[in-house]
Amino acid sequence: MAFTAEFRCIAGCAGGYALEQVIYRCPRCGDLLEVVHDVAALRERSAEAWKALFAERWRSVDEPWGSGVWGKHEWVAPQLEARHVVSMLEGGTHLTPVPRLARALGLGDVRVKQCGTSHSGSFKDLGMTVLVSQVAQMIARGTQLRAIACASTGDTSAALAAYAAAAGIRAVVILPRGKISTAQLVQPLAAGALVLAIDTDFDGCMRIVQDLADREGVYLANSMNSLRLEGQKTVAIEIAQQRHWRVPDWVVIPGGNLGNVSALGAGFEMLLALGLVDRRPRICVAQAEHASPLYASYKANWAPLAPQKARPTLASAIQIGNPVSFAKAVRALRAFDGVVEIATEAELADASARADLDGLFTCPHTGVALAALTKLAARGEVRREHDVVVVSTASGLKFADFKVGYHEARLPAVPAPAHRNAPIDLPDRYDAVRDAMLRALD
Numbered sequence: 001m002a003f004t005a006e007f008r009c010i011a012g013c014a015g016g017y018a019l020e021q022v023i024y025r026c027p028r029c030g031d032l033l034e035v036v037h038d039v040a041a042l043r044e045r046s047a048e049a050w051k052a053l054f055a056e057r058w059r060s061v062d063e064p065w066g067s068g069v070w071g072k073h074e075w076v077a078p079q080l081e082a083r084h085v086v087s088m089l090e091g092g093t094h095l096t097p098v099p100r101l102a103r104a105l106g107l108g109d110v111r112v113k114q115c116g117t118s119h120s121g122s123f124k125d126l127g128m129t130v131l132v133s134q135v136a137q138m139i140a141r142g143t144q145l146r147a148i149a150c151a152s153t154g155d156t157s158a159a160l161a162a163y164a165a166a167a168g169i170r171a172v173v174i175l176p177r178g179k180i181s182t183a184q185l186v187q188p189l190a191a192g193a194l195v196l197a198i199d200t201d202f203d204g205c206m207r208i209v210q211d212l213a214d215r216e217g218v219y220l221a222n223s224m225n226s227l228r229l230e231g232q233k234t235v236a237i238e239i240a241q242q243r244h245w246r247v248p249d250w251v252v253i254p255g256g257n258l259g260n261v262s263a264l265g266a267g268f269e270m271l272l273a274l275g276l277v278d279r280r281p282r283i284c285v286a287q288a289e290h291a292s293p294l295y296a297s298y299k300a301n302w303a304p305l306a307p308q309k310a311r312p313t314l315a316s317a318i319q320i321g322n323p324v325s326f327a328k329a330v331r332a333l334r335a336f337d338g339v340v341e342i343a344t345e346a347e348l349a350d351a352s353a354r355a356d357l358d359g360l361f362t363c364p365h366t367g368v369a370l371a372a373l374t375k376l377a378a379r380g381e382v383r384r385e386h387d388v389v390v391v392s393t394a395s396g397l398k399f400a401d402f403k404v405g406y407h408e409a410r411l412p413a414v415p416a417p418a419h420r421n422a423p424i425d426l427p428d429r430y431d432a433v434r435d436a437m438l439r440a441l442d
């Protein structure tokens, strides 16, 4: 069976464009493009047959089909040939229960979708495997491209650098100087990417990379390029699959450039359209208070985007004041009876630390989502009878300074960490160690 997909304008202009084409915006109106699948062709296979196929591929040793993204190949990039796939076995991540956190919030079934348990340590791998594979196929078929480039708050560049290196394609990374974690800066350097650190913020980097893509023959890898959202969409499909095709009541997800929530919405829409699930979850986008243009729009009844100058936040990957995928995100939130919440620096840090007490090691962005859930639970909007999934976007291991700073009470923005756990320094004497231990375990 021939499955196909093409780019189309999200504003509804006529015309479709091949995924092989170097195109990021609608040539008629300048709006974003999205990947539209031939759903009628996909529907010729029954929902039960799709479920069986996805179950057979789930974490299989058969590469690349064991990848969470490529296991959904027909729904993601059906015309991409398997021999051009550049995969690091991304996806297939755990849906981890957090019962102690749930109890503390007065909730029932709360799980964390561990998208940061991935090759480069963030969910960005899910989209990058699709984008880099598509470029590899384009190059193999004769398209001339100098490199793949992105602006990044850290995780996009880490993913791009890794996948481009795996494919043998040059990567150019444009970062806001001094605004990302050390681990995130080292990742693209280690992978041999050309790293340009610019004296600006993320939004400034975004403007520069768009001009480079327009004028200098580099392929744009930011989430404005909707190929990435096709890979990220599989998070919704995995959540449903891991819950035996029962949709949760709520999904809470941190948002910056707002590509990920758009992808989440698209994934659930596809599941509905193809009959694998029978309803929509509600979606909450969580933003850092210091970078919350979507929240401002939501509070003003989905008013048009008023770009902000994002202020520094511990959740550095979402320090974005002018989100590229704003329109797609609002569309998704309207369809999913969505809400938007914000978290202060102390709220996100404490929420992150509290979730770690269930054995996680959450990043600050996941902390933003968990803080939002805390607020929704306190207001009674999310209740005990609701099944909740919180999307964790990166590994806390990439944010060691944040973790260490919290437990050493050295973060200026979090003067009184509520869940601080500091080591107890002791002399080399059995009785002193025993007494300290028994006192602490009491």
Ligand SMILES: *Cc1c(COP(=O)(O)O)cnc(C)c1O
Residues within 6 Å of the ligand: 122, 124, 155, 156, 223, 254, 255, 256, 257, 258, 259, 260, 261, 317, 318, 363, 365, 366, 393, 394
């Ligand atoms: C990119 C990123 C986000 C935000 O995703 P958007 O698609 O920009 O909204 C959240 N958390 C982490 C760790 C990220 O890297």
Ligand SMILES: [Zn+2]
Residues within 6 Å of the ligand: 009, 010, 011, 012, 013, 026, 027, 028, 029, 030, 031
């Ligand atoms: Zn258009």
